[in-house]
Amino acid sequence: IFIEILDINDNIPTFKEHSIKIEMAESTPPSTRFQLLPAHDDDVGSNSRLKYSLSSTSDDNLYLTTTKHFDRETIDRYDLEVIVSDNGTPRLSSTLQVEIRILDINDNPPVFYNDTYRFYVLENTTIGALIGRISAYDLDDGVNSNITYKLLHLNIIGNALRTVNSNIISIDAVNGDVLLESVLDYESDKYYHYTVEASDCGVPTLSAYTQVSILVQDSNDNFPHISL
Structure with a gap:
């Protein structure tokens, strides 16, 4: 007798940490990529296939990509939420809070x-x-x-x-x-x-x-x- 246990989507994908902090120099150019640690799902097959979303974008890999020049004197902190979702039914998800601190460069004279x-x-x-x-x-x-x-x-x-x-x-x-x-x-x-x-x-x-x-x-x- 051969019994195959089929997976159901009963595990929520999780990040290793609930929140992280990243430091970026305000001179960081646009299109710079910062890789984050991926989430993990104990399910198998399609139930463990993960998608990440941030600001209405999605990808199979987890990167933050800068889109503009920073100015610490205007905004010195950004708070983001990364959402990870699996491909099961029902779809399960969790979030990662990302705090980005902009580090100063000497770009202002007295x-x-x-x-x-x-x-x-x-x-x-x-x-x-x-x-x-x-x-x-x-x-x-x-x-x-x-x-x-x-x-x-x-x-x-x-x-x-x-x-x-x-x-x-x-x-x-x-x-x-x-x-x-x-x-x-x-x-x-x-x-x-x-x-x-x-x-x-x-x-x-x-x-x-x-x-x-x-x-x-x-x-x-x-x-x-x-x-x-």
Whole structure:
């Protein structure tokens, strides 16, 4: 006597995990394929033949394929649901939750909060005093958004424009604080003009520039002169 046990579709196809996380760089080009672990069905024959669907597409193999360029600063996460169905009757199915995290690349330069900066300083202000702050932000993430500040050059405008190398001010590389480093004299020079660079710490490094003006304010430090 030979007894053949015929399969019925009594096993639901299952993924090894209920959910997974995938990381993609935002520079990942369209048509890039990411293969996922397939589901398993304990049935046999056509009852174990599996079909996957995602966004109204289906295939016998399980791939995620990018269709457009990513921009992490716009959308940094995608949540998808992959459905696997067998070919039995009745058709049985299960799902896999897929979380896609978009990883940052350094594609945004720093941006200053102001186009230009102007600070008014009394000529008797003590050396080392805080006279202002330069501030910028970066839309990137992590180390790509860390900013350092640098003073590039100085122009002094008295009665005429000229360039000098003396350090009248300094700037804190981390927080952008502007500090007075030299004695001011309104009667000698009334205006100081700087270029400040803000650079991020990404690779490649991206930079932005702003103009900073220091306007010296007069204090009553001169005796009147009497001419006879």
